[in-house]
Amino acid sequence: MFKMNVVRTLFALGLMIGCAQGAQASLLDQVQKRGFLICGSNPGVPGFGLPDDKGGWTGFDVDFCRAVAAAIFNDPTKVKFIALSAKDRFTALQSGEVDLLSRNTTWTLSRETGQGFLFAGISYYDGQGFLVRKKLNLSSALELSGASICVQQGTTTELNLADFFRGNNMKYEPVNFANAEEAVRAYEGGRCDAYTTDASGLYVERQRLTDPEDSVVLPEIISKEPLGPAVRQGDDEWFNLVKWTLYALVNAEELGVNAKNVDEKAKSDRPEVRRLLGFEGNFGEGLGLGADWAYRIVKHVGNYGEIFDRNLGEGSPLKIKRGINALWTKGGLQYAPPIR
């Protein structure tokens, strides 16, 4: 792990020296010339980002990368995924090893002001919770005083955990691991009384335990975890492209355009739909893309709701409810600025 970080840092140094003077080609040009997108993904969180037995990748965050690739290349397969642990992800994005980080990463102020990133929006509204063994008979996280808690290091989780216990005047022992996998294994082995991460991750990890029925998720959500794709600062065109890919997905769901009916909807008279699919105006041009950029996204990857259902919701083994991730028209928080 340390070695990887050293390699990444040296790589970053080399790159920063490399791109010394003169104007650099924009990232979109570089990606187009290269012929594929490089996306930083989760090394293995089912539902969000997971390589399958055939070497393909599936998941909610993975599909977002595919949507960006579909907008640029009209081909969702033109993505190279790089698995990044929580610890390594920022160095990889800073150094330019990946074009885009789509890996359930929390949007915070310091990540934008101190680390040189921009978050393109919130693709998943999450919050931190606790997984504990049923036989402890706990009903609230406030009963965890004195407990040993396994946590993945280099995450906002680690900080929220400290805040929560400090704020409630309780003691605890943090046991930090570089990977979620090791942290969960330590919890399962009895080293810790609880495992903590974002609630979505808790449901996923619980499914992967040898005996999921032995553990329960406590009701408290102790933090706000707005997760979304992040890019490097300094390339507004690329930032816009990633941001509007996310908005196109949400707008498509709101307008009822999905992968199945997108060709049919092309005949629609609704001006919003016509603008989205590129029949009125040429909004793709400003993004450096063709007029049909959003059509390509929906055609190949589907809309926000389809991506959610397929990977996390009813169409997946996780069966996570839309909850606050429902559209604003349905009582949730997902809201996209209009395409016009």
Place this chain on the structure above:
Amino acid sequence: MTAGSDGLSPFKAMKLRRHPALEFWYDAKARAILLQSAFVVAFVALAIFAFIDVRANMEARGIATDLSFLGKVAGFDINQSLIPYSAASTYGRAFVVGLLNTLLVAAVSLALATVLGFIVGFARLSKNWIVGQTAMAYVEAIRNVPLLLQLLFWYNAVLKPLPSPKQSLPLPFGMFLNNRGLFAPAPVFEAGAVWLVAALCVSLLAAVAMRLTPKRIKFATPSRAFFSGVAAALLLVLPLAAFVGAGTPVAFVQPELKGFNFVGGVRLLPEFVALVLGLSLYTAAFIAEIVRAGVEAVPRGQREAAAAIGLDRADADRLVIAPQAMRLIVPLLTSQYLNLIKNSSLAVFIGYPDLVQVFAGTVLNQTGAAVQVIFITMAVYLAISLVASLAMNLYGRRFALVER
């Protein structure tokens, strides 16, 4: 070949046509100085250019380039700290915590590895077949399995299956063992303990003084054994007398099961135990081979010569064999020590909060100061290794050949 035919190499042929203004170029010393200074200038210029450029590029991307992050509040907790630390402490303090944890695990492992390594090394030299073969089996088994796997083995296979705190294994002296670690009573010193400390200091000083007594005075007394006996008595009897005399001023706080875990007493983390076990067992195997090689490298004639001048076996070992063997052992031992110190960074895989885990892990990630953090971490390992190597070189001088 043509040039060689008239007895001149091509170089020498050129030399004949050298220009007077370039005369200095043909002076080997001047040329060396010139080339080397040119190299140094180029290297320094490149380093300065790289530094300025990296800084400019990082600033252009909105990444902090200074060390001010060290003074900011860390906001995360660490489960083992030798100095007071909380989430309200700074990143700089978290760095010190990680550094001390690294030094602690390295120091304990070094001591254990050395003791075990010497024991196994001598065992390999033993004439007893079973002892020799056992030692060899140990060395071959440990030396040929990657250290990381051994650490994972100790952590996951040995320590994890221990019982939960509620079913702790009681050990002698009020200690408990469970999957949260080893818990032992903590000594608490009462007022009278000053006498105990004073007695300890006095007897230690006396023992050191005796050790430093010139040989000619020592040899005037009955025997060496007598001297050792007096030293041991001093070390044992005086503190014991003070302990009883002051009314047993040391109390022990027993660890107690409270809620999730034991509270009170001293605690060794399972991560610490696994790391110390893995590192010291692994390094001991290499040290054992070094010890064996060092002893075997002393020519057989030396022992025979020692016997010829009437030294018994123990004196021959101590006065003739050991100094010559140590001359070979110490430099090799140094490199094993350096390996052990650097290998301690594998702590990150089993969740022990060492320098790499805390600083190059969490701090790097929370601050985004990747370049600064990695450079500091590398500099720290370099400094630790240089100090260790310097200490070993000074120690090794004792065994250097003295030319008379």
